Amino acid sequence: MESARCYINGIGILSPQRTFVNTEFLEEVTNYNTNILTCITPDFKTYISPVQLRRLSRMLRIGMTAATICLKDAGIQVPDGIVTSTGYGFLDETEKFLKELLERKETQLTPTYFIQGTYNALAGLVALSVKCTGYNNTYVSKGFAFENALHDCMLRLLANNDLNLLLGSYDESAGVQYIAGLRERQFKKEPTNSLDIFKNKTVGCIQGEGSAFFDLSGQPSPSTWCSVEGLKLFYLPESAEELGEGISSFLKKHNISETDIDVVISGMSGDSSRDQVFEQLEKILFIQTPRVYFKHLCGEYCTATSFGMWLASSILKKQFVPEVVKASSTRFPDQIQTVLLINHYLNRNYSILLLKRYS
Amino acid sequence: MQQSVDELIVELRQELIKQLNLEDMLPENFDENTPLFGEGLGLDSIDSLELVVLLDRNYGIKLKDPKEGRHVFYNIRTMAEYIHKNSPDQ
Amino acid sequence: MTQRVFITGFGVITSIGNNTAANFQSLVHQRCGFGELSILDTIHQSDIPSCEIKLHDEELKKMADVGAGIGYTRTALLGLIALREAIHSSGLTKKELQLSGLLSATTTGGIREFERHYYDLIDLSKEGSFAQYADTANPGEHCERLADEVGIKGYIGTISTACSSSANAIIEGAQLIRNGLLNVAICGGSEALSKFTINGFNSLMIVDSEHCRPFDNTRKGLNLGEGAAYIVLESEESVMRKSKTPIAELKGFGNANDAYHQTASSPEGTGALDAMKLALSSANVSPSDIDYINAHGTATENNDLSEGIGIQKLFGEKAPSFSSTKPYTGHTLAAAGSIEAVYCLLGLQHQMIWPNLNFQHQMPEVSIAPVRELKQQVRMKHLLSNSFGFGGNTSSLLLASV
Numbered sequence: 001m002e003s004a005r006c007y008i009n010g011i012g013i014l015s016p017q018r019t020f021v022n023t024e025f026l027e028e029v030t031n032y033n034t035n036i037l038t039c040i041t042p043d044f045k046t047y048i049s050p051v052q053l054r055r056l057s058r059m060l061r062i063g064m065t066a067a068t069i070c071l072k073d074a075g076i077q078v079p080d081g082i083v084t085s086t087g088y089g090f091l092d093e094t095e096k097f098l099k100e101l102l103e104r105k106e107t108q109l110t111p112t113y114f115i116q117g118t119y120n121a122l123a124g125l126v127a128l129s130v131k132c133t134g135y136n137n138t139y140v141s142k143g144f145a146f147e148n149a150l151h152d153c154m155l156r157l158l159a160n161n162d163l164n165l166l167l168g169s170y171d172e173s174a175g176v177q178y179i180a181g182l183r184e185r186q187f188k189k190e191p192t193n194s195l196d197i198f199k200n201k202t203v204g205c206i207q208g209e210g211s212a213f214f215d216l217s218g219q220p221s222p223s224t225w226c227s228v229e230g231l232k233l234f235y236l237p238e239s240a241e242e243l244g245e246g247i248s249s250f251l252k253k254h255n256i257s258e259t260d261i262d263v264v265i266s267g268m269s270g271d272s273s274r275d276q277v278f279e280q281l282e283k284i285l286f287i288q289t290p291r292v293y294f295k296h297l298c299g300e301y302c303t304a305t306s307f308g309m310w311l312a313s314s315i316l317k318k319q320f321v322p323e324v325v326k327a328s329s330t331r332f333p334d335q336i337q338t339v340l341l342i343n344h345y346l347n348r349n350y351s352i353l354l355l356k357r358y359s
Numbered sequence: 360m361q362q363s364v365d366e367l368i369v370e371l372r373q374e375l376i377k378q379l380n381l382e383d384m385l386p387e388n389f390d391e392n393t394p395l396f397g398e399g400l401g402l403d404s405i406d407s408l409e410l411v412v413l414l415d416r417n418y419g420i421k422l423k424d425p426k427e428g429r430h431v432f433y434n435i436r437t438m439a440e441y442i443h444k445n446s447p448d449q
Numbered sequence: 450m451t452q453r454v455f456i457t458g459f460g461v462i463t464s465i466g467n468n469t470a471a472n473f474q475s476l477v478h479q480r481c482g483f484g485e486l487s488i489l490d491t492i493h494q495s496d497i498p499s500c501e502i503k504l505h506d507e508e509l510k511k512m513a514d515v516g517a518g519i520g521y522t523r524t525a526l527l528g529l530i531a532l533r534e535a536i537h538s539s540g541l542t543k544k545e546l547q548l549s550g551l552l553s554a555t556t557t558g559g560i561r562e563f564e565r566h567y568y569d570l571i572d573l574s575k576e577g578s579f580a581q582y583a584d585t586a587n588p589g590e591h592c593e594r595l596a597d598e599v600g601i602k603g604y605i606g607t608i609s610t611a612c613s614s615s616a617n618a619i620i621e622g623a624q625l626i627r628n629g630l631l632n633v634a635i636c637g638g639s640e641a642l643s644k645f646t647i648n649g650f651n652s653l654m655i656v657d658s659e660h661c662r663p664f665d666n667t668r669k670g671l672n673l674g675e676g677a678a679y680i681v682l683e684s685e686e687s688v689m690r691k692s693k694t695p696i697a698e699l700k701g702f703g704n705a706n707d708a709y710h711q712t713a714s715s716p717e718g719t720g721a722l723d724a725m726k727l728a729l730s731s732a733n734v735s736p737s738d739i740d741y742i743n744a745h746g747t748a749t750e751n752n753d754l755s756e757g758i759g760i761q762k763l764f765g766e767k768a769p770s771f772s773s774t775k776p777y778t779g780h781t782l783a784a785a786g787s788i789e790a791v792y793c794l795l796g797l798q799h800q801m802i803w804p805n806l807n808f809q810h811q812m813p814e815v816s817i818a819p820v821r822e823l824k825q826q827v828r829m830k831h832l833l834s835n836s837f838g839f840g841g842n843t844s845s846l847l848l849a850s851v
Contacts, residue, residue, distance in 0.1 A: 001630075051401060054380040082706070088587050089609075094645075098564055101648050106492045110378075110412045111405060114649035115711055115839065118556065119588065119609035124840025127706045133723060136706040136842055137617055141607040142589030148606040155624055179571050183583040235602050302589075348593070404713065408654060425654050 001154040001231045002253050007358065008225045009164070010074025010215035012066040013310045014039045015298050016194075016208055020065070022073055025314050026322040029297070032194040035187060036173050037208040037299035041065070052129065055112070057093050059211070063122040063170045064129070066211040070166065071130070074215035074223055079166040081135030083152050084123040085145035087302020091174035093117040122170055122211075135165075143345025145169070146303040147233050150353075153216050154231060161218020169303035170211040178207050185273070186300075186346065197270030197296050198327070205271045208299015212306035214313075224358045226316035226339075230254060234350040240280035247285060247342070247352055254354060258286055262336045263321065265292045265312050267343030269300050274347040286340075291328040292321060305343045305351060312339045316357045367439035375435070378413050379406055391435035399434070407432060418446045451627045453685040455695035455851070458539025460531040461791045463676035463778045464500035467512065468534055473795050476803050477823065481777050483660050483672055489561075491644050496658055497651060500674030500779030501642055502527070515598070520581040522559035523675075525591040528639030531677040532595055535635060539681040543600055550604035550631045552622045553592040553679075554614030554638030556783040559585035561643035591639060603631055609783065611838030612745070613704075614638050615678070616786030616846055620702045622682045632687040637679030637787035646782065647673060653712065655749045662807035663746035663773035664753045664819050671747040674779020678787040680794070694851070697797055700831070701734065701847035703727025712839045713751050718759030720843035721745075725763050725833060728845040732831075739769045740829035741802055743789045744819070745837045746773020747780050752837060757815040768817040770824065772805035786836035786844065793832045793848050800827050 013019045016037035018028050030040065039062055044053060047065040056064065063084075071077065097113035115121065120138040127136055135156065139148040146169045153165045181187035181204075188204035197206060216228070232250045237243040251257060264286045268278050282291070292315070298307040315321055316339055321332050341353040362370070372386040375395075379402065393399045396407070407428045414420040414431075420442065422428060431441045459469065464482025466472035474480075482500035486493070489501065502509075509526040510518040513533070518526065532551075541549065563570065563586035566579035584590065592607040604625060608618045615638030622634030650656050650673060657670035688695050705727060707720025714720060729736060745756055753773075760768055774792050781788055796802055805819035834846045 050383055054382055055405070087589060094560075097649065098560075098567060098645060101644060102564070102567060106644060106648050108412055108416050109648050109652040110409050111649070111652040111712075112409060114645075114652055115405065118611055118839055120611055120838070120840040120842060121711070123610070124706070124711060124842070127708045127841055128711065131708045133706050133708050133719070135704050136610070136840070137608065137621070137704065138610050138840075139606060140588040140609040141592060141605060142587065144605060145589065145607075152621065152624070155628055155630075158628065176571060179573060180583045180586075182573060183570075183580055186584075233604070235596075235605055403710070405711065408652065411654070412652070 001151050002250055003230045004154045004158050005227055005229055006154055006157045006216050006218055007220045007227050008214050008313050009217050009221045009223050010070045010076065011225060011310055011313060012069030012073060013210065013212040014041055014062045014066050015210035015307055016040065017297050019310065020069060025318055025320065026324055029324050033191055035191055035206045036178060037194060037206060038173050039209055057090060057116045059090050059170060059172045060116060060122060060125060063168065063211040064125060067126045067166065067168060067213045070213035070215055076164050076215055078130050078132050079215065080163040081156065082123050082126050082132055082166045083137045083149045084168040084170065085139040085149035085303050086119060086170050087142045087145050088171060088174065088177055089119045089140065090117045090121060091172060091177050095176050122168065126166065142302050143349030144233060146305045147231065147351045151231055157216060157218040163217065165216045166213060167216050168211065168213040169306035171209055171301040171303050173207045173209040181207060195296050198268065198293060201270060201272035203271060203273045205269045205300035208301045208304060210298055210307055212310055220358060225313040226358050227356045229354040229356055232352050236348055237277065237350055240277045240284060243277060243350060244281055244284045250352055261286060261289050261338055261340045262333050263292055263315060263339045264289050265294065265308050265339060265341040267295060267304060267308055268293050269295050277347060278344060288330060290330045290332045292325045293327040294325055302345060308341045308343055309353065312341050312355045315339060316355060364439045364443050367442050368435055371435050371438055374413060374417065378409055394434055395432055418442050420445050452629055454623045454626045454699040455683050455685065455688050456680050456697045456699060456794065457683045457688065457693060457695050458535050458681035459679065459791045459794060460534025460538060461678040461788055462502065462527055462530050463781065463788060464502050464674055465777050476777065476792065476795065479806060482674060482779060489642050491647060493647055497647055497656055498658065499642060499672055502675055520585055522562050522585050522591060523641035524555055524557055524559060524639045525594050527641060527675065527677040528553060528591055528595055529598060531637065532599060532635065532679050535679040535681050536599060541633065541681065545633055546600045548603045549601050549633040549635060550622060550625055551592060551596045551601045552606045552608065552618040552634060552636040553595065554608045554618040554783045555588045555591060555640055556609055556611060556614060557640055557643055557646055558588035558591060560645045561641050564644050610842040611840055612782055612785055613836040613838040613842040613844040614783035614786065616836035616844035617704060619680065619787060619790060619846060620704055620844060623699050623702060626682055626684045632684045634682045635679050636682060637677065638784040639677035640675055640782045640784040642673060642675040657748060660807055661748035661776055663748040663775055663805055664757060664812060665808050666810035666812045668748045668750060668753060670749050672779040674781045676778060676781045676784050676788055678784060678791045680787060680790055697794055698849045698851055699846065700849040701728045701732025703731060703845045705843050707841035707843055709841060714755035714837060716755060718755045718762060720841055721756045721759030721835065721837060722762050724843035724845040725759065728833060728847040732847045734831055734847060736764050738831050739833055741769055741796065741832045742771035743793050743834040744771050744773045745835045746775055746805065748775065754814055756835065757812060757817065761815045761817050766816060770802050770820045772803055772820045774803050776806035789834050790846055793834050797829055797832060797848065797850055801825050802827050
């Protein structure tokens with residue numbers, strides 16, 4: 001969907017920072033020392049009925065809360081469709097069922113953890129809660145999951161721009177995945193202060209989690225945050241040059257040049273062994289453009305682009321860039337009209353997203 | 360040692376609160392005559408399966424047909440009476 | 450201007466055949482894959498008989514041509530075997546594959562290997578060959594692995610919506626082609642049996658220890674199965690450019706949500722009805738034009754009631770021939786949508802309608818009944834294939850002859 005405009009008319013996000021109140025914007029920043037970042041959550045009872053709450057795992061509560069905040073923000077009761085995304089799903093629940101299965105040698109097992117562990121449980125839960133009988137899908141494509149889901153929504157809105165589609169993401173900092181990540185040298189071995197991951201880079205990232213929901217529509221509304229102008233995915237680019245060419249041709253399609261981008265939001269991960277393409281890219285493109293990083297705030301996870309998209313939307317709507325995300329000494333412009341979000345996951349899945357201010 | 364129906368009721372109140380994650384329910388407020396499904400507590404078919412496993416794990420009773428559950432799990436009292444009658448340990 | 454979407458190849462592996470030809474023969478001769486488990490190590494080998502592919506992973510590695518196949522889960526192996534057959538049958542070149550999309554679906558991913566090596570994997574002090582499965586449990590892993598193996602780079606996506614997953618993968622592939630974003634999309638899914646799934650479904654008490662009987666009034670539940678299938682979707686432009694004769698057209702599709710319960714379908718068949726209606730309207734086809742429905746028909750009390758009512762509401766007393774092929778293959782979960790789409794294509798090609806085995810007693814709730822015997826020399830124009838899953842996900846594909 002290189003060129004296809006839609007509007008973000010509502011957002012709800014829970015993350016390792018205090019992001020669940022839309023009027024706030026990183027006034028309070030939390031840093032972590034354990035390499036594992038977990039969500040800062042509100043009192044779930046404010047958002048979810050007790051009858052529903054008891055059946056929900058921690059991550060389902062987080063996801064349901066983000067979805068509820070988003071729908072309220074957009075002023076929508078029932079969206080026309082729901083598309084969610086995740087890389088690893090509800091790992092804690094999956095592990096609980098698996099452990100019981102192994103310990104009890106496959107006897108006397110209860111179904112709750114099994115059901116809560118299904119990848120589309122959140123999409124199903126939201127649909128059930130608001131009685132949305134429309135389009136419903138869940139992408140689980142690791143580092144492309146959120147992008148695929150966004151792409152799907154953009155495509156549908158191209159065909160029918162009156163729709164309101166609820167786009168969501170969730171991934172959790174699960175212990176079992178942290179161990180897997182350590183084995184694969186995906187996570188840092190030595191405890192690192194999250195705010196320092198870009199200084200003295202070491203191998204691996206810090207583990208993050210979060211759930212973000214966006215109300216997307218082909219029509220703007222009084223609650224519009226910004227517009228999404230285009231999205232492009234790159235799988236296993238051979239070099240920074242190849243990626244750079246892809247970005248340039250993407251910008252050309254939008255009749256804009258490098259200098260038209262006011263802020264670049266980069267998903268630099270803090271992993272010295274996997275950030276090389278991005279580091280080289282910073283020497284080729286957008287050298288003069290003010291830059292922002294975000295993974296020191298949310299950690300790394302498959303659907304972290306969603307945190308980046310929230311950040312981009314906030315910057316465009318509030319016309320403000322918090323100090324804690326600034327990653328270059330270049331002066332930020334007073335008026336921010338166009339933002340480019342570029343992300344990578346494990347140096348395999350690259351995506352670029354163009355967003356514009358709505359006024 | 361055989362448990363009386365009343366003893367089972369006390370035990371079941373706690374077990375159900377734990378197993379079904381009834382976070383806001385206190386055992387002393389859990390009326391053994393309140394219907395568990397439908398209008399009463401509003402439990403559903405997944406909870407019913409949880410209770411089937413509870414019967415097996417805690418009391419050694421295997422309910423083969425989930426439909427039997429409708430009568431057995433009507434309320435805590437019917438559950439206690441069923442266990443009192445059918446548990447191999449009883 | 451949207452592109453028409455054609456089907457130019459497919460591949461399949463199930464408990465009734467390692468390739469398309471073998472599956473076809475089994476369908477015709479009513480050979481089912483149902484029986485005791487012998488490959489998967491589980492205490493339920495005898496009491497939860499299923500439709501298992503009687504091949505060990507080492508044999509699958511040879512068939513998939515992956516050498517030592519380090520890090521290959523059974524789900525990935527089954528997927529690769531079916532994918533290779535699909536690519537071969539469509540004659541796609543390496544250059545075409547580079548620009549193609551791969552939309553794959555699974556619910557288990559590598560959970561089978563994860564559960565086998567769980568205690569070793571979580572103990573960081575342990576090393577060994579099990580470590581090849583450190584990061585293969587997640588569902589997206591198999592799709593990237595398959596894409597890398599065959600050289601697909603155009604668009605990669607993995608979908609998991611329970612039992613409607615591969616149907617949704619096909620729908621997404623079709624969407625991408627319709628909108629001119631891809632010329633070729635290979636879509637489908639793969640699922641290997643695991644202790645996790647067998648026990649998970651058993652805990653829901655919807656598994657039958659006997660051979661399943663879809664739509665039968667005495668049905669007691671589903672049989673689980675494993676397998677994989679992929680279909681090659683191509684744009685009208687691509688087909689015309691290559692002067693190819695496609696196998697069929699993917700003329701329409703529908704995706705809806707029941708919004709009734711986490712795991713059960715609405716007794717009114719709302720979700721089923723919505724999905725089928727959307728498929729029909731997207732293809733501009735009326736109910737009376739449908740010649741056959743491959744039903745989801747899992748043989749659970751709930752699904753078959755819901756789906757039966759949905760079909761009857763949409764088609765009335767004059768329902769088209771319909772059958773569930775799950776007595777043959779078991780319920781292959783995420784792979785069901787694509788496996789059954791392949792069976793529809795085989796039926797279309799050979800002018801056959803597959804019987805709904807084990808049906809004897811009419812459900813009192815509906816007056817329609819499935820096809821019981823193999824029907825031959827049936828010229829069909831429009832077929833529907835239904836797939837419904839937990840989370841209320843309902844999908845329906847409309848295939849048409851060309």
